[in-house]
Amino acid sequence: MISARVRKAVLPAAGFGTRFLPATKAIPKEVMPLVDRPIIQYAVEEAVASGIEQIIIVIATGRSAIEDHFDANPNLERWLEERGDIELLRAVRRITEVGPIAFVHQKEQLGLGHAVLMAKELVGDEPFAVLLSDDVMINPGGPPVTRQLIEQHATHRGSVVALQRVPSADVTRYGIVRPVREEGRLVEIGDLVEKPSQEDAPSDLAVLGRYVLTPKIFNMLETTPRGAGGEIQLTDAIRALIQEQPVFGYQFEGERHDAGTRIGWLEANVAMALQSEDADEFRAYVRGLDLRD
Numbered sequence: 001m002i003s004a005r006v007r008k009a010v011l012p013a014a015g016f017g018t019r020f021l022p023a024t025k026a027i028p029k030e031v032m033p034l035v036d037r038p039i040i041q042y043a044v045e046e047a048v049a050s051g052i053e054q055i056i057i058v059i060a061t062g063r064s065a066i067e068d069h070f071d072a073n074p075n076l077e078r079w080l081e082e083r084g085d086i087e088l089l090r091a092v093r094r095i096t097e098v099g100p101i102a103f104v105h106q107k108e109q110l111g112l113g114h115a116v117l118m119a120k121e122l123v124g125d126e127p128f129a130v131l132l133s134d135d136v137m138i139n140p141g142g143p144p145v146t147r148q149l150i151e152q153h154a155t156h157r158g159s160v161v162a163l164q165r166v167p168s169a170d171v172t173r174y175g176i177v178r179p180v181r182e183e184g185r186l187v188e189i190g191d192l193v194e195k196p197s198q199e200d201a202p203s204d205l206a207v208l209g210r211y212v213l214t215p216k217i218f219n220m221l222e223t224t225p226r227g228a229g230g231e232i233q234l235t236d237a238i239r240a241l242i243q244e245q246p247v248f249g250y251q252f253e254g255e256r257h258d259a260g261t262r263i264g265w266l267e268a269n270v271a272m273a274l275q276s277e278d279a280d281e282f283r284a285y286v287r288g289l290d291l292r293d
Helices: 038-048 065-070 074-083 084-095 112-117 144-158 169-175 216-223 235-242 260-275 280-288
Strands: 008-013 052-060 103-106 128-133 134-138 157-165 175-183 185-195 207-215 247-251 254-256
Touching: 008 038, 038 052, 038 065, 038 128, 038 134, 038 144, 038 260, 052 065, 052 084, 065 103, 084 207, 112 216, 112 235, 128 144, 134 260, 144 157, 144 207, 144 247, 144 254, 157 235, 169 207, 185 235, 207 235, 207 247, 216 235, 235 247, 235 280, 254 260
Parallel strands: 008 052, 008 128, 052 103, 157 247
Antiparallel strands: 128 207, 134 254, 157 207, 175 185, 175 207, 185 247
16 A cells, blocks of 8 residues: 655756856756755755655766765864864754755756656655755745645645746746646646746646655656657656646745746845844845945
């Protein structure tokens, strides 16, 4: 019998990060900083806060910066301890205490669907979460977005994707769902169209970077033909899944910043800075800026 409990999360992190070249020539975009920690750490912390027990990170072969970040560094810890920097020491140690993290190497970058498929053996026959760390989700004082999806999965048993309404001009940038039924924040999905034109968009509900998927998605990914650029698209696999079992969308509580673009990354830094311990000083700095042309 397939477990309904969501214990594992897959974080794809093997892309080239071309929007951030030349910075990402040497490091994955997932380790670019948001204030005082790399982008991917926010997604890992969100997963753990949502009850996830095992993190599976899919990385590109030969790029070890992400592994290094989540590994212990005894020399650094000893140096901080000798200096008496206890708060920094605790912050560094917390990185390695988030729970088991497994790394899967994706030898070829064949799309998001392929990255998720790479985690099949570690996920096994159970539902799992997928978090795209580019999408920085913030819900101060409320449940993390991943936990919101997990709760909906527990109630409805089907796969659940994160949704947010977007302006009509922006539908061409996202996967857009065709709703069959809406009940409050919950949407039963009839179809999913990747980056439609404004005229052809079936709604204004965009799929963003959080998913809870049933293990049936792996069967779909294994039979999904490669699309543009020779990539296996997760969207195509979810469309096939809709034909076999219910798939829901949930209009999550919280805000999202697209840290996969330069402007979005800057906005995410501002948002995180306003929640940091330096928030008051940062606000004072921003208020003092002369923003006139």
